[in-house]
Amino acid sequence: MASLFKIKARNQKLTNWRGKYRDEHGRWTKVTLYTDRAASLEELRRLQRQADQRRAGILTPETDAATKPLEDHIDDYVADCKRQDFDAKHLYMLESMLQRAVAFGKWTRLSDIQPDKVRVVLGLLDKAGAGPATCNYYLARLKSFCNWCVKQRRMVANPLACLEKTKASPKGRRAFSNDQIATLLATAPEPRATLYRFAVLSGLRRGELAALRWGDLRMDAARPFIQLRAEQTKNGKADVLPLHPALQAALKATMPGHPDAKVFPVMPTIKCFRKDLTAAGIDAKAYDFHCLRHTFCTMVVKSGCSLKEAQQLMRHSTVELTSRVYTHLGITDIAGALDNVPLPALSGPVLKTGTMDNPECVDQMCDQTTLTMPHHAAQQCTNDDALSAARTLDGACDKQAGNLSKSTDLHGASQACNDNTCTAGDGIRTHDVQLGKLAFYR
Numbered sequence: 001m002a003s004l005f006k007i008k009a010r011n012q013k014l015t016n017w018r019g020k021y022r023d024e025h026g027r028w029t030k031v032t033l034y035t036d037r038a039a040s041l042e043e044l045r046r047l048q049r050q051a052d053q054r055r056a057g058i059l060t061p062e063t064d065a066a067t068k069p070l071e072d073h074i075d076d077y078v079a080d081c082k083r084q085d086f087d088a089k090h091l092y093m094l095e096s097m098l099q100r101a102v103a104f105g106k107w108t109r110l111s112d113i114q115p116d117k118v119r120v121v122l123g124l125l126d127k128a129g130a131g132p133a134t135c136n137y138y139l140a141r142l143k144s145f146c147n148w149c150v151k152q153r154r155m156v157a158n159p160l161a162c163l164e165k166t167k168a169s170p171k172g173r174r175a176f177s178n179d180q181i182a183t184l185l186a187t188a189p190e191p192r193a194t195l196y197r198f199a200v201l202s203g204l205r206r207g208e209l210a211a212l213r214w215g216d217l218r219m220d221a222a223r224p225f226i227q228l229r230a231e232q233t234k235n236g237k238a239d240v241l242p243l244h245p246a247l248q249a250a251l252k253a254t255m256p257g258h259p260d261a262k263v264f265p266v267m268p269t270i271k272c273f274r275k276d277l278t279a280a281g282i283d284a285k286a287y288d289f290h291c292l293r294h295t296f297c298t299m300v301v302k303s304g305c306s307l308k309e310a311q312q313l314m315r316h317s318t319v320e321l322t323s324r325v326y327t328h329l330g331i332t333d334i335a336g337a338l339d340n341v342p343l344p345a346l347s348g349p350v351l352k353t354g355t356m357d358n359p360e361c362v363d364q365m366c367d368q369t370t371l372t373m374p375h376h377a378a379q380q381c382t383n384d385d386a387l388s389a390a391r392t393l394d395g396a397c398d399k400q401a402g403n404l405s406k407s408t409d410l411h412g413a414s415q416a417c418n419d420n421t422c423t424a425g426d427g428i429r430t431h432d433v434q435l436g437k438l439a440f441y442r
Helices: 037-056 061-066 070-082 089-103 114-125 133-151 178-187 190-203 205-211 247-254 270-279 289-301 307-314 319-326 332-339 361-365 384-404
Strands: 003-006 016-022 028-032 225-230 239-243 376-379 428-432 437-441
Touching: 003 037, 016 037, 028 037, 061 319, 070 089, 070 133, 089 114, 089 133, 133 190, 178 190, 178 270, 190 205, 190 247, 190 289, 205 319, 289 307, 289 319
Parallel strands: none
Antiparallel strands: 003 016, 016 028, 225 239, 376 428, 428 437
């Protein structure tokens, strides 16, 4: 059983009570208690009672963790991720998202993380302006935290395993129009206007602009360019991007700073960017900062560059991403493309079909050297004399059509006409050269 004893140290004027008890593994454990005997005895009894309950399975590490503040668990989780060499940016986003979710839900213990309460937090984030993709990121971070707690025996099971990501498709970004960009650059104060101009003429992402240094701008080259560092880009690869002539002139007129100094030391927040959009008469809810990159890609495609060139300037992995997601063409651009489509021109003479108003004589039709119809055409006559003349015509033209068939795949055609007896609209009778018979068509 637990026992309490008193030991006086040589260099201590006050004497603390000490005690020993058997832990959950049956080993004796010594602890230093208080100067008051009654308080020390009560604390020793509490420790022994907890040890007995753990030995009996009543108390577990999960129950102990349930009494610990939630902020302490988050700090332990972030520290564990830091020991695993997680990226600094990932650690910052992880900690900030968890702390924001805790603040929105007003959670204090691990037991507060429940599916219903998480749904409420996601709804509040949606009302605050977060899109479906951002809400899914928050849910993924919370699930990862709960999985870590399960591995560390701080939770029995992940309570958020039943929650799924939202299936709602995110709102597609759009490109600014030329008038909107001109108005934004004219109304936005400096240095934000310079930042917006740089973003729309370079296509750099917000994080790449924030990390851009004066040493990355190679203005002394024959063709000035931006040297993007590997730690600066999204894919972690160094790259080179040519500078727009307008940016070259603006940068040369600006006093450059130290090579390690940032070009844009202060980046506007989302609230600040929306304020600038509203001042320019632009719907702030329909656009975000990344729309400037979409605008750059759209302007590149409209300028006549190929999709492969646009892909290289955007530094995309596939052409499909450039054309399907980042290129926004309106009805005016499509109509302009149709203006350059020529009308096909006919290479041969046009032969009108149907009944003839002014049929020519039989001899003229049989004397033709080039025939363009597959059958001999004969206009129907209204009496027996005209029918007999048409049969005579078919027999006369058979000889000529046979000779022409040796040099061409087309068959000769002749019209049976009689100025006195033929009437238009009664039908057409033709002679089929291939079948060798007279056919009457209506």
